[in-house]
Every structure is written in C-alpha cells, then in structure tokens.
Amino acid sequence: MTTRLPSLFVLVSLCAIPLAAQTVLAPAATAQSANSESADAEVPVPRTYGEAMNWYREAADAGDPKAMFYLGLTLEQGLRAGGDPKDAIAWYRKSADKGFALAQFKLGQLYQFGQLVAQDSAMARDWYGKAADQGLADAQYNLAVMLETGEGGDVDAERAVTLYRDAAAGGIPEAFLNLAGLMAQGEVVDQDLVAALQWLILADRAGLDQGDSMSAAVRQLLGPTEIADAESRADRWQTAHGDRNRDTGLPQ
Numbered sequence: 276m277t278t279r280l281p282s283l284f285v286l287v288s289l290c291a292i293p294l295a296a297q298t299v300l301a302p303a304a305t306a307q308s309a310n311s312e313s314a315d316a317e318v319p320v321p322r323t324y325g326e327a328m329n330w331y332r333e334a335a336d337a338g339d340p341k342a343m344f345y346l347g348l349t350l351e352q353g354l355r356a357g358g359d360p361k362d363a364i365a366w367y368r369k370s371a372d373k374g375f376a377l378a379q380f381k382l383g384q385l386y387q388f389g390q391l392v393a394q395d396s397a398m399a400r401d402w403y404g405k406a407a408d409q410g411l412a413d414a415q416y417n418l419a420v421m422l423e424t425g426e427g428g429d430v431d432a433e434r435a436v437t438l439y440r441d442a443a444a445g446g447i448p449e450a451f452l453n454l455a456g457l458m459a460q461g462e463v464v465d466q467d468l469v470a471a472l473q474w475l476i477l478a479d480r481a482g483l484d485q486g487d488s489m490s491a492a493v494r495q496l497l498g499p500t501e502i503a504d505a506e507s508r509a510d511r512w513q514t515a516h517g518d519r520n521r522d523t524g525l526p527q
Contacts, residue, residue: 286347294443330505335366343370351391368419371402377526379406380414387417387427396427412445419453423463432463444516448481455486459493472505477512 328349334342347366350359364385370378379402387390387399398422399401406414419438422431436457443450451474457464475490494502 335369336374340370340378342374343367343373344381344388347378347381358449361391371405373411376406376409376414379403379409380411380417383398383414383417387397387421396421407441410441410445412442412447415439415445416442416447416450417451423453423457430463432457436464441479448478448483450477451481452483452486453473453491459489468496469501469505469508472497472502473508473512476506476509480509480513521524 282317294467301397331342331346331349335346335517343366345365347363347370350366353360364382367378367382371382383399383402383406384390386395386402388394390435403418403421415438419435419442421427422435422438424430436454439450439454440456443454455471455474455478456468458474460466472490472493475486475493479490497505
C-alpha cells in the first residue's frame with residue numbers, strides 16, 4: 276500500500292550563463308575544444324572588451340562552435356552594437372549543430388519558454404536531450420522535469436529518475452528534491468521511503484529547505500533503523516560524489 280505524502284512542487288532549473296564569466300574566454304581556451312574545426316587558428320588574444328567581441332565574430336565566422344555560442348549570447352543580450360537579438364538563434368543553431376552542449380541547452384530553454392522562437396516543448400526536449408547526452412547537468416535536470424511531467428511528450432518516469440540522478444551527481448541540488456518526491460509519492464515509480472529520506476537528507480545538507488515538511492512526514496513513517504539506513508546512504512553518496520559544484524559547462 277502506498278502512503279500518501281505532501282507533494283513537492285516541480286523545480287525547473289535554469290542555467291544563467293553570466294556573460295561576465297564568458298568574456299574571459301581566450302583563443303587558447305577555445306583551441307581546447309574537441310568540436311572546433313578552427314582550433315589551430317592563430318587569433319590574437321583579445322585585450323579589451325571590444326576586441327573580445329570582434330574575436331568572437333572572427334572565430335565564429337571561421338567555424339568555431341564555442342565562439343558561435345558566445346557571439347549568439349552577446350547578440351541576444353544586446354551587447355553587440357547594431358546586433359539584432361533574433362540573429363542569436365542562427366548562431367546558437369550553428370554551434371549546436373556542431374555539438375556544442377551549451378548551445379544545445381540554450382536552444383532547449385528558448386523553445387521551452389518561447390523566447391526569440393515559437394514555443395515548442397517537443398523541440399525543447401530534443402535539444403535538452405542532445406546536451407544531456409553530453410553530460411550537461413542543467414540539461415539533464417530540465418529534461419527530467421519534462422519527462423516527469425509529460426511536457427512536450429510522453430511521461431517517462433524511469434528515464435526521469437536516471438537523469439535526476441545524473442544531474443544530482445553533476446551538482447544540481449534541486450534534483451535531490453525531485454528524486455525524493457518521486458520516491459515518496461510512489462505514483463510513477465515504486466514507493467521507497469528510505470530512498471526518499473536519503474535524498475531529502477542530501478537536499479538539507481545542500482542548504483535546500485523546501486523538503487523540510489516532507490522530511491518530517493517521512494521520518495514519522497520510518498523506524499530508527501530505517502532512518503539510520505537513509506542517513507548512511509546519504510553519507511555514502513556524498514563520499515562517492517563529494518560536494519560538487521554545478522556543472523554548467525562553462526570554462527573554468
């Protein structure tokens with residue numbers, strides 16, 4: 276018999292990708308891109324913001340997928356004089372078609388929320404899936420939410436759980452809450468209150484308090500041995516995965 280518990284609201288994670296973190300990108304960093312057809316191009320290292328913008332354009336024109344993405348970002352945010360934000364889509368597509376995960380994720384966001392393009396949840400799933408397959412944690416999380424809720428296609432709870440686990444390992448703490456909700460509710464996957472408490476403990480350790488009421492409810496249904504088991508599982512998970520930072524795919 277499945278025990279009914281208070282549900283958690285679905286959290287949709289958005290990758291902010293602050294431009295300030297990207298303008299430090301130099302040709303040397305881009306040359307490390309396995310997807311770049313112009314990795315060996317000799318481009319002077321930009322010394323000013325204006326030079327960096329020009330370098331993005333030159334490298335993008337030369338076929339560098341990372342530069343294509345950053346050029347699209349500057350156009351979207353209106354940081355390139357005379358640029359049209361809608362032109363960003365073309366550069367994102369070119370970058371994404373070359374396999375650059377951040378561009379694929381960005382297109383997923385734009386299609387999911389209808390920004391610069393017509394809203395298309397199925398297309399959002401497709402682009403999130405491409406980025407998720409490359410290990411981008413935010414894409415794994417967002418795709419998992421869509422699979423859990425059925426947005427843009429059929430519900431696939433089993434794949435959602437797998438992707439939430441991957442996202443959690445990639446540094447997305449909100450995935451702890453969604454995993455806990457699935458395990459506690461037992462509506463689309465088998466109920467497992469010990470596993471639910473494990474994820475709630477990890478969420479609490481990550482500084483998220485949205486699961487406090489569910490944690491209290493789950494603890495009332497478990498005995499001391501089961502609670503100790505959940506805490507032990509949480510300890511082992513942290514030992515195996517450490518305190519990982521959010522994996523956004525940005526250059527470090």
